[in-house]
Amino acid sequence: EAGVTQFPSHSVIEKGQTVTLRCDPISGHDNLYWYRRVMGKEIKFLLHFVKESKQDESGMPNNRFLAERTGGTYSTLKVQPAELEDSGVYFCASSQVNELSYTFGSGTRLTVV
Amino acid sequence: AQSVTQLDSQVPVFEEAPVELRCNYSSSVSVYLFWYVQYPNQGLQLLLKYLSGSTLVKGINGFEAEFNKSQTSFHLRKPSVHISDTAEYFCAVSDLRDAGGTSYGKLTFGQGTILTVHP
Numbered sequence: 001e002a003g004v005t006q007f008p009s010h011s012v013i014e015k016g017q018t019v020t021l022r023c024d025p026i027s028g029h030d031n032l033y034w035y036r037r038v039m040g041k042e043i044k045f046l047l048h049f050v051k052e053s054k055q056d057e058s059g060m061p062n063n064r065f066l067a068e069r070t071g072g073t074y075s076t077l078k079v080q081p082a083e084l085e086d087s088g089v090y091f092c093a094s095s096q097v098n099e100l101s102y103t104f105g106s107g108t109r110l111t112v113v
Numbered sequence: 114a115q116s117v118t119q120l121d122s123q124v125p126v127f128e129e130a131p132v133e134l135r136c137n138y139s140s141s142v143s144v145y146l147f148w149y150v151q152y153p154n155q156g157l158q159l160l161l162k163y164l165s166g167s168t169l170v171k172g173i174n175g176f177e178a179e180f181n182k183s184q185t186s187f188h189l190r191k192p193s194v195h196i197s198d199t200a201e202y203f204c205a206v207s208d209l210r211d212a213g214g215t216s217y218g219k220l221t222f223g224q225g226t227i228l229t230v231h232p
Contacts, residue, residue: 003156004156031217035220041224042117042222042223042224042225043157043203043205043220043222043225044222045219045220045221048217048219050217055217056210056219091156091157093157095217095218098217100145100162100164100207100209100217100218101147101159101162101218102159102218102220103159104149104156104157104158105156106154106155106156107156
């Protein structure tokens with residue numbers, strides 16, 4: 001089966017610009033998660049979808065971040081406007097219902113200059 | 114609140130030597146424990162997990178970990194490492210949460226341990 005796919009793999013943008021990250025989960029996985037690793041720090045939870053509904057967005061840093069999951073399939077994470085501290089690696093993961101372990105994507109490395 | 118501490122940020126070791134990567138956690142509820150590995154330029158891959166049952170858990174690539182509830186530890190071990198084991202390893206803890214009738218896990222990660230295997 002195809003794994004979790006993230007686009008783009010790398011993105012370099014200027015401060016103040018907008019960037020949209022995309023995640024395609026494994027087909028049939030209702031749970032979709034976003035995590036982020038800022039340089040030198042641990043990987044931290046951002047939010048969790050069950051199908052198209054946000055169940056837990058307690059980790060979203062501020063209102064410059066907007067996550068959506070269209071029709072319960074792929075998800076996007078938009079950062080608008082981007083700030084320097086948003087730089088890091090953004091991971092997406094998915095799992096089946098009631099499954100505790102996830103499958104992670106390769107991540108998107110975002111650099112804000 | 115949960116937390117995970119990986120006691121070593123970097124572990125250098127020679128090929129074919131044994132290795133132990135240490136992980137301690139704290140949690141006020143029953144936990145589920147994981148080790149993930151990130152090889153260079155790749156995503157996170159599940160090495161092994163402890164959900165219940167035997168405290169000695171075997172994973173992929175010859176790795177194993179032992180859950181020790183009294184010491185709140187979940188150390189990762191391999192008796193003989195290879196060059197290809199060079200990677201960053203993450204310990205994580207999850208609790209069980211309810212989301213509208215279904216369950217999910219929210220991972221709390223440690224800071225990561227970079228394992229470098231030298232020839």
